Amino acid sequence: xxxxxxxxxxxxxxxxxxxxxxxxxxxxxxxxxxxxxxxxxxxxxxxxxxxxxxxxxxxxxxxxxxxxxxxxxxxxxxxxxxxxxxxxxxxxxxxxxxxxxxxxxxxxxxxxxxxxxxxxxxxxxxxxxxxxxxxxxxxxxxxxxxxxxxxx
Numbered sequence: 001x002x003x004x005x006x007x008x009x010x011x012x013x014x015x016x017x018x019x020x021x022x023x024x025x026x027x028x029x030x031x032x033x034x035x036x037x038x039x040x041x042x043x044x045x046x047x048x049x050x051x052x053x054x055x056x057x058x059x060x061x062x063x064x065x066x067x068x069x070x071x072x073x074x075x076x077x078x079x080x081x082x083x084x085x086x087x088x089x090x091x092x093x094x095x096x097x098x099x100x101x102x103x104x105x106x107x108x109x110x111x112x113x114x115x116x117x118x119x120x121x122x123x124x125x126x127x128x129x130x131x132x133x134x135x136x137x138x139x140x141x142x143x144x145x146x147x148x149x150x151x152x
Contacts, residue, residue, distance in 0.1 A: 032147070
């Protein structure tokens with residue numbers, strides 16, 4: 001039964017030409033390089049610096065900086081603690097209320113710099129990182145990309 005369940009469809013679907021344009025931007029802007037896996041998720045681990053997010057979060061399980069795990073994580077398989085970040089899935093993006101590594105953004109418009117990001121530079125609450133497309137895509141390209149993402 002569980003395997004038969006499917007995500008609900010987005011409540012609003014943009015016209016086909018807008019979706020096609022957004023899909024093209026997704027490919028040409030390089031989004032697929034990080035979000036090309038199943039359901040639009042990542043296929044590899046990225047360094048925090050590569051994405052531009054707060055590097056302090058790389059040590060979430062070992063905050064002393066010496067590699068030892070804290071907070072009851074002694075049974076955690078340390079071999080899987082890469083200190084990196086994997087691109088999240090994009091299917092269902094129309095439901096996302098929190099974005100970025102720390103949930104500091106609340107819309108795709110903020111993520112793609114169409115609306116101001118919250119002004120917090122305090123680690124780990126900073127709204128920095130993932131500024132891909134903010135300075136390289138036109139406003140119209142960013143809007144069609146958002147429409148495409150919300151159709152997934």
